[in-house]
Amino acid sequence: MYKIVKKRVLNEAICLMDVEAKRCAAHCKPGQFVIVRTDEGAERIPLTICDYDAEKGIVTIVFQVVGAGTLRMFRMEEGEYLHDFTGPLGKPSELTDESTESLKSKKILFVAGGLGTAPVYPQVKYLHELGVDADVIVGAKTKDILIMEDEMKAVAGNLYITTDDGSYGRSGMVTKVISDLYDEGKKYDLCVAIGPMIMMKFVCKLTKELGLPTIVSMNPIMVDGTGMCGACRLIVGDEVKFACVDGPEFDGFLVDFDQAMKRQNLYKTEEGRKYLLEQEKETHHGGCGQCD
């Protein structure tokens, strides 16, 4: 059992938790993820690691309510225990293999969309601690769902915030900000984009035109997260890869996003139904069109 030592509600659907997991905290590296199960009978949910403290044995996770499992987790309080917490899983970001010197010689741009801000944060923080200040673009639909602005500001070189509706920061999608930065004369050697698959797809389309190599972090459906089932398989450069062990980070120009998005939707309806049932109880049978 893994104790929730701190809970911070970031907005109505996103929440941050510090979890006591000594073995995991001692081995975390930027780019990795964990699998969490709230209670007996619950689903295994993959979540990106947002921060970690090996000395205190704490791993910080951020999650958004998207189904029954994450809703139950959202309702858990400080002092309660998560039933299972496995990790760190996946390969660390390739940046962690590079020498400080090599990293310092590069101009790196991070592009975070929505909840993708959480996994971008430990990478930017890691670089900052080595004395490398990377630029960061954070995009959100509206101001209300923007997360971790202050934390990111503390570790980023330049931080550019944009909202789709222009309610805060710049206005428009993250791709517009990338184009604008290039128009303003900026140039980068590497881009790391993490967010919804559709965002990563369009970032890659643009960065390919700009000749800017781009790493993406994939978030397919997972079950075990240790390479034993292949639920998370993707096509990367004509090869089949398991995101949980070969990734989650891949060369964005090689990922077949259309295929990945189709697989992502497989359980949507069934999960959506369970979510509605749990949230609205019996009252959701008001002709949603999805239920019998």
Next chain:
Amino acid sequence: MTTDVNTRVPVREQDAEVRAHNFEEVCYGYNEEEAVCESTRCLTCKNAQCVKGCPVAIDIPAFIEQVKNENFEEAYQIISRSSSLPAVCGRVCPQETQCEGKCIRGIKGDPVSIGKLERFVADWAREHGIRPEGPSGKNGKKVAVIGSGPAGLTCAGDLARLGYDVTIFEALHEPGGVLVYGIPEFRLPKEDVVLKEIDNVKGLGVKIETNVVIGKTVSIDELIDDEGFDAVFIGSGAGLPKFMNIPGEQAGGVFSANEYLTRSNLMKAFKEESDTPIYRGRKVAVVGGGNVAMDAARTALRLGAEVHIVYRRSEEELPARVEEVHHAKEEGIIFDLLTNPVEILADESGWVSGMKCIRMELGEPDASGRRRPVEIPGSEFTMEVDAVIMSLGTSPNPLISSTTEGLEVNKWKCIVADEENGATSKEGVYAGGDAVTGAATVILAMGAGKAAAKGIDEYLRAK
């Protein structure tokens, strides 16, 4: 009750038409009267061949003698000295090629039902609260066991009985390995059989830490250098699924048997109240012919689908146990033999709509002695299916071998280990089961776990 010594006492089973719609155990096993009656067929051979057929060398004539005398508790303790998982083995071992295959009664008639008797004794002990005898003392030495499947549980149980302080590290949230995620409820009940048997191993003093992925959460080198383990046993299995690499395999509705069975067995997706979803197809094709293929097919059937086994060789070559094939047929699984998929077809939304297959014929025997399947040109046809389960075998996960200094693997990524004592290329590190052999059987993994426990004991005594 039967009196013909050449015929085994039949075992009661759930009716095929009923069981095709539930996940309850197919085989009911013997009751006391049936077990005693069957036990009298044993000739109590002095030089018992059956014992030689058992990979963990249970003293079979001795325990059957106790069943004859209706002394079931003593029968259980005799088995427990050799096996930590008798209720499991009595159910899932391929006895026909092991103990029962060597039974002298088998020459003229049916061999003694050793597996069913073992199962009866283990079930009786559980129902009467009898536990295996524990160690007489502790020797103060620590051993880490990686993986809580049949190999790890056996190795851990044997070492605990010898007085070692044993900790098992398991990557998933529940111990048991293939016993909990792979073999379905209707063959091996989880709550009543597997969990109780694991409790017995814990009762010997073995600690189990779940949610620890060796190579990620902690490495083997750290266990030895920082945590003071004197030896390590790797029983991490062969859990990496194979796919066919044919067009369309990424379509929605194509699953590895590991994914399908993990969802159903470990995550309990077959129960309505489970959070984890599983696809209940209308018409499902299971590609492959091994025991795992039978398990996946019979699971899909119970979830309401019409199920086809698609296998490229003929019935004679099916690698699954005869009993499993028989059960599958009784339940209404359709066998499409000498058939091989060449492409998976999907509809507009990306979901499986069909599978293009080609007919096969058997050619000349290959190096392994099996007749090689050859495609019949122009025989392609389309099967209409809405889900495909790939059951083509598994290989070891390279996670442990790639993160442990000096651990030798072969070209199939299997860990190289001595067959006699499980020793690997790294001092103090032993291995056994599917991690060494590639996908095999529960009882072979147990045999390897047992051999390694002996090897580790000899190594640590000499140290």
